[in-house]
Amino acid sequence: MSVALRPDVAGLFLETARRLGDKTALVRRGEATSFAELARDVEQLASGLRRAGLQPGERVALLVPPSRDLYSATFALFHAGLVPVLIDPGIGFRNMGRCLAESEPVAFIGSPKAHLARLLGRWAPTSRLNIVADGAVPGMSRLSDYHSDEPLTGGVEDSAAAAILFTSGSTGAPKGAIYTHGVFSAQVELLRSMFDIREGEVSVPTFPLFGLFDAALGQTCVIPEMDFTRPGGVDPMAVVRPIQEHGAHQLFGSPALLDRLGRFGEKHGIALPTLRRVMSAGAPVPAKVLERFTKMLPPGVQIFTPYGATEALPVSLIGSEEVLGETSALTAQGRGVCVGRPVAGAEVAVIRISDAPLGAWDESLRVRSGEVGEIVVKGPMVSRDYLRRPDAAALAKIRDGSQVRHRMGDLGRIDEKGRLWFCGRKAQRVLTPDGELYTIPVEGVFNTHPAVKRTALVSVGEKPVLCVERESAAEISDASLTKELLSIGARHPHTKGVATILYHPSFPVDIRHNAKIDRELLAVWAAGRLS
Incomplete structure (x- = not known):
């Protein structure tokens, strides 16, 4: 039987x-x-690395900040058929240890700081090869010590494991999604075709994985001086300066980063005339953020927001022109956030809401057109399994013949134009005596108030509670704002029952993009405030 081989x-x-x-x-x-x-x-x-005894299919922990060493090590591991284990350091010391214990790497390539953590936490005892990258540690070998001029032969199978990408754990324990070489190749080709990316362009990537794709597509990657685990706290000039100095054509940033840059740009009158496209992922980008950031861009240049997850990306795509011109008004009415039309090759379905495993696909699982349910996707960009997490895989994967459909854990609907609308996380829906409330449609109504930066719907028992983070410059008392918000909520059937409002100084957010609100933590806080 022939094996599918193509360039990874x-x-x-x-x-x-x-x-x-x-x-x-x-x-x-x-x-x-x-x-x-x-x-x-x-x-x-x-x-x-192969001459040092590492064999194709073996896992290698890779904890290196964006640098020449990160790019060379990642591509080298792919090229050698080894499987890098990629873990976001922001998930915390204990979770890092758990992820490494789960993945059992045979080698550990890390920065000096990563090796210090490895020693303190007794991480990766299975590693037989420990290598320092992007720095030096006395007595330890460096990446350059493993360079060999002997050429490698052969290729990798499309279906072979290429990497283990751990989720951020923003709504549960981090899970290791198994990426194949075929999934990565599909993602790269989708990016090239969706955005007309061309060799010779200059990119400023503020999310490491997308920087690797940029290099594979022939773009010059200018790495900004920033803490990549805290994009919401970035010094705006750390991103603006390289864009302006290098005439960058492309920027990738989380919604929190775009918010910070947009506010800075509005205050200081900054323009970014060389940008041809901006991409943002990790959470829906509020219309206010899109509108503010768009003012920094040349006419006709859009901010694109691909929707997806670690396990399946991209699923759908929408641009700022459509959001600001049409869908944001519907979001303000409580219709959810439009995340666009499915990308080429993605088959998106919406199924009945259930917290139980679904062993095999059946067309009867679909909801009626326009009805809210759980978003499910099938296609070449979908990872098939988790590493050593059969229970998680049973809840998230649905067998469909020889393929797998991934349950996104998100609620949504498909409109009459074939567009997908995001309505919140399934696990964060609020159950009340009068029925279910979905977070995004409720929050979209209250977010229209100019004194509100963002809101989060949580439940305390069966009571819906709206947590509010105010705009820092808003000159209105909490009592007056509460009165106005309750008046706004009374105009819509699905928000009129929200009668409890609490004010939080700064919402807890996910560690990867600083954009997904940690509603579980807010619910605990709200319960404490109301007790």
């Missing part, structure tokens, strides 16, 4: 590097690395 993401990068040669692939702290130099790192490191 590392192969695509090496092909790109052969074409672009001495053109700049990477800029960090003023130091430029050419495509030829980075490709040489990749090929020599891949060969060296």
